[in-house]
Structure formats: C-alpha cells, structure tokens
Amino acid sequence: MSGDETRGGTPRRFPRRVYGTGDEPDPRFSLANERTFLAWVRTALALLAAGVAVEALALPLQEVLRQAAALLFVVLGLLAAAQAWLGWARVERAMRRGRPLPAPSLSALVAGGVVVAGVLLVVGLLL
Template sequence: MSRFPRALYSRGEEPDPRFTLANERTFLAWIRTALALLAGGVALEVLGLDLHPQLRLSASLVLIVAGLLTPALAWIGWFRTEAAMRAGTPLPASPLGPALAIAVTAAGILVTLAVLLK
C-alpha cells in the first residue's frame, strides 16, 4: 500500500510512531487554528458591528487571509518535520508562530482603532 506523499515516505527510516503522531496532532492543531481565524474574520464582518467600516473590513481580511494561508504553511511544516525525523536531522523551525502573531496583532490593532474611531 502506497502512502502519501510518496516522495516523503520513500526515503529515510521510519521514526518512532509517537513522534509521527505528535507531528500529525500539531498539523491538526494548526488546521483548527485556521478554522478559528476564518470564523473570526467572517464573524467580524458579517455581524456588522458598529465599528469604523474600513478598519473592520481590514481586520476581517487580515484574519481571513491568515486563515487561508495557515493550512498551506501547516502542511509544509508537517512535511519538513516528518522529513527531518526520517533523516535523523534536527527539526526545522516553524514559520507559523511568528506569522500568526503578526497577523493577529495587526487584526487586533485594526479592531482597536475601529472601536476608537467609530
């Protein structure tokens, strides 16, 4: 039976299953985070809160874009981590933490300004 992605599983040695499963749980946690970002961005705009409209829309778009990019970055992170474990090399750093910190901070600043300027 072939495993996906074949390019990953065809090289290196099989790591301890606990580490592979932990890597998968981390990937799924990032997917949940992406869903929360999407829901927050949609809710912020759809609820039509009495906030400065352009700033509210900007904050919504920041959250939605972050929610759209997170699964792709999570997949790349999962792949790179799994490849490192199979090769016995140090685990790579994830770009997701800093990227999401910047996006959520930007959205928070925009919402704060939208509240203050309504």
C-alpha cells in the same frame, strides 16, 4: 489500491516526497507531529471564522477597518492552513532523515498578523 496496500512489498503512502525518504521514525513522534498539524488546522479554521464573523456581524467599527481586519483574518487562516501542511511535511522528513527539526516557517507571520488584526479592531472600536 489504497495508501496502505503494497506493490512489490513496498508500502505506497502519500505524499511520496515525505514517505519516500529516510527511515520510519518512532510512531510516537509521527503522531505528535500529526497532532501539531491538526492544531494548526484548528487555528486556521478559527481565523477564517473570525474573518467571517467580523464581516458578518454589525460591529460598531469604521467600515474600512472592519473590512481590513476581516480580510486579514481570512488571509491569516489561509496561511495557517499552509503552515499546517508544510510544517507537517518538513518535520516528518527531518525525523525520517535523522536531522534537527525545522522551525515553523509561517508562525511568526501568523502571530504578527493576529496582532495587527487585533489592533485594527481596537482602533476601530475606539474611533
């Protein structure tokens, strides 16, 4: 049975923790939430690619700073992917329950981490 099929007249959709609660919101809001999810996924991919690039390219950086920046970018990419999923689920549940939308839980950490990684790269280039 696919996610769109029904059993007993009730649609079965994954994840049940999200779709099993509240009322169906306006589709425009759900689609906007999905676009935000996809933007976080793109951000996660870009951060992962930055980490791989910093490590793979022969940049004129001190090795320890290069490795720290590369690792930080990879970790931030993983956090952004987690934010994509968790943020989508939290917002969808809030919309279904008619509650205020929650703030992104990991966005400040990701933004701060990008600043730190950038500082590591700049310091590494200047030394």
